[in-house]
Amino acid sequence: xxxxxxxxxxxxxxxxxxxxxxxxxxxxxxxxxxxxxxxxxxxxxxxxxxxxxxxxxxxxxxxxxxxxxxxxxxxxxxxxxxxxxxxxxxxxxxxxxxxxxxxxxxxxxxxxxxxxxxxxxxxxxxxxxxxxxxxxxxxxxxxxxxxxxxxxxxxxxxxxxxxxxxxxxxxxxxxxxxxxxxxxxxxxxxxxxxxxxxxxxxxxxxxxxxxxxxxx
Amino acid sequence: xxxxxxxxxxxxxxxxxxxxxxxxxxxxxxxxxxxxxxxxxxxxxxxxxxxxxxxxxxxxxxxxxxxxxxxxxxxxxxxxxxxxxxxxxxxxxxxxxxxxxxxxxxxxxxxxxxxxxxxxxxxxxxxxxxxxxxxxxxxxxxxxxxxxxxxxxxxxxxxxxxxxxxxxxxxxxxxxxxxxxxxxxxxxxxxxxxxxxxxxxxxxxxxxxxxxxxxx
Numbered sequence: 001x002x003x004x005x006x007x008x009x010x011x012x013x014x015x016x017x018x019x020x021x022x023x024x025x026x027x028x029x030x031x032x033x034x035x036x037x038x039x040x041x042x043x044x045x046x047x048x049x050x051x052x053x054x055x056x057x058x059x060x061x062x063x064x065x066x067x068x069x070x071x072x073x074x075x076x077x078x079x080x081x082x083x084x085x086x087x088x089x090x091x092x093x094x095x096x097x098x099x100x101x102x103x104x105x106x107x108x109x110x111x112x113x114x115x116x117x118x119x120x121x122x123x124x125x126x127x128x129x130x131x132x133x134x135x136x137x138x139x140x141x142x143x144x145x146x147x148x149x150x151x152x153x154x155x156x157x158x159x160x161x162x163x164x165x166x167x168x169x170x171x172x173x174x175x176x177x178x179x180x181x182x183x184x185x186x187x188x189x190x191x192x193x194x195x196x197x198x199x200x201x202x203x204x205x206x207x208x209x210x211x212x213x214x215x216x
Numbered sequence: 217x218x219x220x221x222x223x224x225x226x227x228x229x230x231x232x233x234x235x236x237x238x239x240x241x242x243x244x245x246x247x248x249x250x251x252x253x254x255x256x257x258x259x260x261x262x263x264x265x266x267x268x269x270x271x272x273x274x275x276x277x278x279x280x281x282x283x284x285x286x287x288x289x290x291x292x293x294x295x296x297x298x299x300x301x302x303x304x305x306x307x308x309x310x311x312x313x314x315x316x317x318x319x320x321x322x323x324x325x326x327x328x329x330x331x332x333x334x335x336x337x338x339x340x341x342x343x344x345x346x347x348x349x350x351x352x353x354x355x356x357x358x359x360x361x362x363x364x365x366x367x368x369x370x371x372x373x374x375x376x377x378x379x380x381x382x383x384x385x386x387x388x389x390x391x392x393x394x395x396x397x398x399x400x401x402x403x404x405x406x407x408x409x410x411x412x413x414x415x416x417x418x419x420x421x422x423x424x425x426x427x428x429x430x431x432x
Contacts, residue, residue: 051363052318064307068321071313078306090294091280097287101320102268105284109325118352129339136334147267 002027005049005057007034008209011108011170012069013056017209018166019073021200023080027058031211034113070104073163085163096157099148099164103171107141111174134178142175142185149187154194161195169195173206218243221265221273223250224425227324227386228285229272233425234382235289237416239296243274247427250329286320289379301379312373315364315380319387323357327390350394358391358401365403370410377411385411389422 004020004027006013020027032055033040040046041053050057050067058066058075066072077085086093109115111134119125119133145168149156156164172192175182182189195201206212220236220243222229236243248271249256256262257269266273266283274282274291282288293301302309325331327350335341335349361384365372372380388408391398398405411417422428 051360052322052357053360054322066307066310066314068314068317071310071317074313075306075310078309090291091282093294094282094287094291097290098282098284101284101287104317105321105325106268106270109321110331115326118349122352123339123341123345123349125339133334133339136338141268144267144269 002061003030003059004028005030005032005046005059006055006209007032008206008212010034010055011174012054012104014170014173014204014206015069015166016056016058016072017204018169018201019076019085019163021203022083022085022161022166022198023076025076025080029210031209033211070100070163070167073166077163083161085161085166087157087160087162092157096162096164099145099156100167102141102145102148103167107137107171110137111178131178135180138171138175138178138180142171142182142188146185146187149191151187153187153190156188156191161198165191165195168192169201218277219246219275220244221246221248221262221275222271222425223248224422224428226250226271227390228270228320230386230389230420230422231285231382232272232274232288233420234385234417235292235301235379237419238299238301238377238382238414239292241292241296245426247425249427286316286379286383289382293379299377301377301382303373303376303378308373312378312380315361315372316383318357318361318364319383323353323387326353327394347394351396354387354391354394354396358387358398358404362401362403365407367403369403369406372404372407377414381407381411384408385417 002025004013004016006016006029032046034055037043041055047053049065052067056069056072058072060066066075073085086096116130116134119130150158152158155161156168168188169192172182172188202208218241220229220232222232222245248262250271257271263269265281268283272285272288274288276282282291289301302312332346332350335346366374368374371377372384384404385408388398388404418424
């Protein structure tokens with residue numbers, strides 16, 4: 001059985017959970033606590049799995065360890081083609097990848113836990129400055145995505161769920177956690193609502209993971 | 217003829233130039249100056265092409281505008297399969313994508329011009345703090361990549377040039393520009409040297425672009 005090394009609140013792991021659920025793949029969850037013990041992802045045992053010290057890692061039945069959420073999703077789409085997470089047409093695939101990367105490269109890494117920790121611990125910023133930083137990159141990225149979303153919906157790239165939706169939904173989950181105003185992004189909110197109706201997305205929600213912690 | 221909207225020093229545009237050269241595609245370069253005029257990528261004419269206000273954009277013969285360098289490279293590899301920039305085997309493809317994303321998501325966006333500008337202009341840091349920030353994320357990322365590089369070489373994932381090399385070479389170019397010590401990464405340096413011998417990489421170098429500026 002596949003093993004997914006993740007963390008309930010990691011949005012990169014969240015993307016992969018949705019993909020596994022959509023593909024109907026049973027998997028075992030292995031929790032890697034990103035905060036406890038100074039970050040379990042930094043421990044030697046995990047570093048042997050992924051020198052990048054980041055979740056998720058998907059371990060296949062033969063022990064091969066796949067890293068980077070988008071690479072994992074593309075792999076799953078190649079070996080388990082139904083339902084397709086990338087369309088067949090090259091131009092349509094490029095569009096799905098571009099929207100996925102616009103979040104995965106240009107929003108998420110800037111607002112990742114390790115970066116927020118650096119802003120506080122090394123650069124000495126307070127929570128207000130960190131929150132402004134978070135919202136700045138989120139706002140930049142979501143404004144562009146809102147303009148690029150398929151106006152007909154219901155999903156980000158049209159009438160089929162694609163990899164881009166798997167990246168958007170966890171990002172919006174995070175945005176709400178940081179109390180960002182999603183009012184300016186009605187199309188993105190509609191995509192989020194359409195996805196929320198699908199059991200694969202529901203089961204992947206952070207609150208529904210075995211390592212989820214109760215709200216403080 | 218394809219039109220590539222880029223900037224000589226943009227490492228994302230640099231990746232796409234290498235891909236176009238390897239595929240033997242003639243293209244017209246359109247310079248978008250990222251510093252002059254407050255950043256020409258922020259002007260309305262460019263935003264219509266790419267709401268993300270980032271280079272590169274590849275415009276196809278029919279006017280379709282592709283964004284996000286990795287999505288553009290995957291598109292080129294799908295429509296012009298020779299030479300392959302991603303191997304045929306799904307597991308090998310996942311590895312090439314993971315190494316590419318480990319730079320494109322986890323090093324480059326943190327050290328992008330707009331982020332360095334924010335650290336200075338909004339958060340008020342001096343050049344020394346910005347340089348430390350730059351080197352911190354670079355060092356984290358390159359150390360992992362050095363551990364993941366194929367020890368036999370000559371390229372990052374073995375005996376064929378892949379997308380991962382197209383992402384590594386511009387990142388190392390940037391690292392040198394920021395005077396980062398590449399001594400701890402002998403495998404990555406060897407990959408860089410192997411790529412430098414190929415005309416497609418040489419022609420794509422920032423200094424060899426029509427909009428290159430003389431050293432100050």
